[in-house]
Amino acid sequence: MNADNDHKVIIAEGVTKEYSDDGVPVMALRGIDLTIEQGEFAAIVGPSGSGKTTFLNVVSGLDSITDGSVRLDGKLLSSMSGRELSDYRRDKIGFIFQAYNLIPVLTVEENVEYIMLLQGIDKKERHRRVRDLLSQLGLDGMADRLPSRLSGGQQQRVAVARAIVSRPALVLADEPTANLDSKTALDLIDMMRRLNEDSGVTFVFSTHDSMIMARARRLIVLKDGRIDRDEAQA
Amino acid sequence: MVTFKIALRNSFRQKRRTTLTVLTMLGGFALASISIAWSDGSYAYVIDMFTRNQMGHIQLHRAGYLDRPSLYKTVDDYKTLGAAIETVERVQHWAPRLYSSGLASVGEKSSGVRIIGVDPERETATTRFDKKVTAGRSLSLSASHEALLGTGLAKTLKAKVGDEVVIVSQGADGSIANDLYRIVGLISSGDAIGDRTALYLHLTDAQELLVLENRVHEIAVVVDGLDDLDEVAAAIQTTIQQPETEVATWQEFARSFYVAMRADQQGSWISLFVILLVVAVGVLNTVLMTVLERRREYGVLRAVGTGPGQVFRMVVMEIMIMAVVSIVVGSAVAYVVNYQLSIEGVALPTSFTYGGVTFDRLYTIINARSFYIPAVCIILTAVAASLLPAQMAARVAPARAMRTH
Numbered sequence: 001m002n003a004d005n006d007h008k009v010i011i012a013e014g015v016t017k018e019y020s021d022d023g024v025p026v027m028a029l030r031g032i033d034l035t036i037e038q039g040e041f042a043a044i045v046g047p048s049g050s051g052k053t054t055f056l057n058v059v060s061g062l063d064s065i066t067d068g069s070v071r072l073d074g075k076l077l078s079s080m081s082g083r084e085l086s087d088y089r090r091d092k093i094g095f096i097f098q099a100y101n102l103i104p105v106l107t108v109e110e111n112v113e114y115i116m117l118l119q120g121i122d123k124k125e126r127h128r129r130v131r132d133l134l135s136q137l138g139l140d141g142m143a144d145r146l147p148s149r150l151s152g153g154q155q156q157r158v159a160v161a162r163a164i165v166s167r168p169a170l171v172l173a174d175e176p177t178a179n180l181d182s183k184t185a186l187d188l189i190d191m192m193r194r195l196n197e198d199s200g201v202t203f204v205f206s207t208h209d210s211m212i213m214a215r216a217r218r219l220i221v222l223k224d225g226r227i228d229r230d231e232a233q234a
Numbered sequence: 235m236v237t238f239k240i241a242l243r244n245s246f247r248q249k250r251r252t253t254l255t256v257l258t259m260l261g262g263f264a265l266a267s268i269s270i271a272w273s274d275g276s277y278a279y280v281i282d283m284f285t286r287n288q289m290g291h292i293q294l295h296r297a298g299y300l301d302r303p304s305l306y307k308t309v310d311d312y313k314t315l316g317a318a319i320e321t322v323e324r325v326q327h328w329a330p331r332l333y334s335s336g337l338a339s340v341g342e343k344s345s346g347v348r349i350i351g352v353d354p355e356r357e358t359a360t361t362r363f364d365k366k367v368t369a370g371r372s373l374s375l376s377a378s379h380e381a382l383l384g385t386g387l388a389k390t391l392k393a394k395v396g397d398e399v400v401i402v403s404q405g406a407d408g409s410i411a412n413d414l415y416r417i418v419g420l421i422s423s424g425d426a427i428g429d430r431t432a433l434y435l436h437l438t439d440a441q442e443l444l445v446l447e448n449r450v451h452e453i454a455v456v457v458d459g460l461d462d463l464d465e466v467a468a469a470i471q472t473t474i475q476q477p478e479t480e481v482a483t484w485q486e487f488a489r490s491f492y493v494a495m496r497a498d499q500q501g502s503w504i505s506l507f508v509i510l511l512v513v514a515v516g517v518l519n520t521v522l523m524t525v526l527e528r529r530r531e532y533g534v535l536r537a538v539g540t541g542p543g544q545v546f547r548m549v550v551m552e553i554m555i556m557a558v559v560s561i562v563v564g565s566a567v568a569y570v571v572n573y574q575l576s577i578e579g580v581a582l583p584t585s586f587t588y589g590g591v592t593f594d595r596l597y598t599i600i601n602a603r604s605f606y607i608p609a610v611c612i613i614l615t616a617v618a619a620s621l622l623p624a625q626m627a628a629r630v631a632p633a634r635a636m637r638t639h
Contacts, residue, residue, distance in 0.1 A: 057633040060537075062537055062631075062632045062633040062636075063631070063633040063634075082542065083541060083542070086536065086539055086540070086541050086542070087539065087541070089537065089538065089539045090538065090539020090540075091539070095537055095538055097534070097636065101530075101531075101534040101537075101636065103240065103531065103534070103535070104247075104531070105240055105243035105244055105247065106239075106240065106243075110236075110239075114236060114538070115538055115539060117235075117236045118236070118539055118540060118541075118544075162538070
């Protein structure tokens with residue numbers, strides 16, 4: 001990897017993904033070339049079926065690619081074993097899902113510290129980070145609650161906390177506001193943007209909500225598995 | 235630790251399913267425990283009755299007597315030998331015996347008999363001899379030319395208590411041995427076939443008849459319990475310092491009985507296998523349903539960096555937690571049942587005779603085996619039944635699993 005790549009979190013070159021849907025071959029991504037720089041706040045947009053989720057899945061190693069290559073923080077994903085990919089996701093990527101996907105049997109505090117536990121970070125440091133983040137995200141007093149006792153917006157904030165608490169190189173969010181009302185959705189995006197500005201965490205999220213798109217600093221428009229437009233926003 | 239925490243909490247999520255699974259394993263454990271305790275208790279009881287009532291736990295003979303009995307293969311100076319045996323730890327009682335065959339006549343009836351010379355006092359202490367007398371009385375403590383007839387033999391000879399019996403045999407010196415004895419009682423040893431020929435004399439009378447003074451063919455020994463008889467036998471062998479005298483445990487001198495008991499006992503493993511099969515099916519059903527239902531969660535766990543091994547352990551641990559709860563509660567249940575059955579036993583609908591001893595009630599025994607064997611089996615069964623589902627959970631493709639609803 002040369003020096004130019006030092007600030008590039010994602011380098012996708014000719015990424016193609018084909019899968020079978022009930023025996024019918026579907027071309028989800030058709031030769032995507034994309035680079036995401038460190039500290040970006042980028043939105044991947046497009047209609048349903050345009051390949052947004054598939055793209056996020058392949059750049060995070062959750063799904064394999066049919067052709068091309070993906071480098072994440074300089075590492076070629078296709079060269080990694082399942083175990084290495086698992087460790088890599090744990091250490092380098094934070095995930096925010098549309099359906100929150102918190103671990104239902106763990107409390108808010110335990111959900112947020114889960115990845116740090118996997119990483120072996122000591123208890124004192126874990127608790128300090130969890131406490132700070134919960135306070136920062138307006139979740140004070142909810143540390144001992146189970147996810148089932150939180151609203152959708154609160155659950156998604158916990159998911160954000162879980163995604164960034166281990167200080168990953170990249171946070172990938174797949175339609176993070178899809179299940180939230182407009183106000184809560186905008187609040188969440190503003191909060192993510194603040195975290196991006198304050199801590200420099202790279203955010204890449206997919207959305208088809210125009211209000212959310214307006215908050216992104218870079219807009220990558222997918223159409224039929226190809227990049228239709230890629231433009232910076234103010 | 236977090237893996238255990240999630241497994242622990244997961245095991246309480248579906249309370250009804252968890253309860254049913256725990257009950258399946260608990261029932262399996264308790265049944266297996268009771269089955270083993272019942273089997274061990276029954277066999278220990280049968281063996282104890284058989285050995286204590288007839289043969290003794292250990293026997294001493296002249297070398298080669300067991301393979302080929304002979305009037306001349308005797309144990310000499312048996313009183314000195316008996317005194318030495320008494321010094322061995324765990325030995326409770328010993329009784330000398332003399333055997334020969336002959337012809338007995340009562341009035342005009344005659345029959346072949348097995349002459350058994352016994353010391354009434356020692357025989358009673360060793361094999362409850364006096365309890366077997368069904369009519370008349372036992373032999374006097376000193377030699378008085380008295381005889382006890384097996385009930386079957388008395389029937390053949392049409393003899394009754396008070397009659398006189400003439401015995402003709404061969405003395406060890408080659409002479410014709412014959413003498414007259416008064417029948418003082420009838421005896422039922424529990425061995426109906428043996429009782430058709432058994433004729434008991436006082437040991438001294440038998441020694442005189444057969445010209446075998448101070449000699450016997452057998453010394454029966456009983457000890458306190460059936461465990462580690464080999465060690466006691468070895469200790470006796472060392473103590474008596476007579477290489478020409480063989481010391482054998484009941485497993486050796488009653489080999490066919492021992493082999494039959496072992497074969498019967500092996501059969502109880504089949505019932506254990508069936509119990510475990512039922513448990514395995516129940517556990518497999520639970521874990522499979524759980525894994526299929528939580529497919530999405532496993533996908534999320536894998537996505538955020540949980541290793542496949544950790545997911546695998548999580549699934550196995552969840553079942554292990556249920557298994558441990560089942561074993562703990564099952565142990566309490568099994569203990570109460572086993573304890574009760576060890577005291578009261580269970581009356582058999584029809585009594586049966588085994589090795590000449592009649593049994594009408596059987597008991598359980600409380601031993602470590604009846605707890606650790608089911609515990610190990612339940613743990614192994616639970617682990618085995620959860621391996622495939624755990625593997626499925628560990629191998630979920632995160633992206634696809636998270637699309638599951």
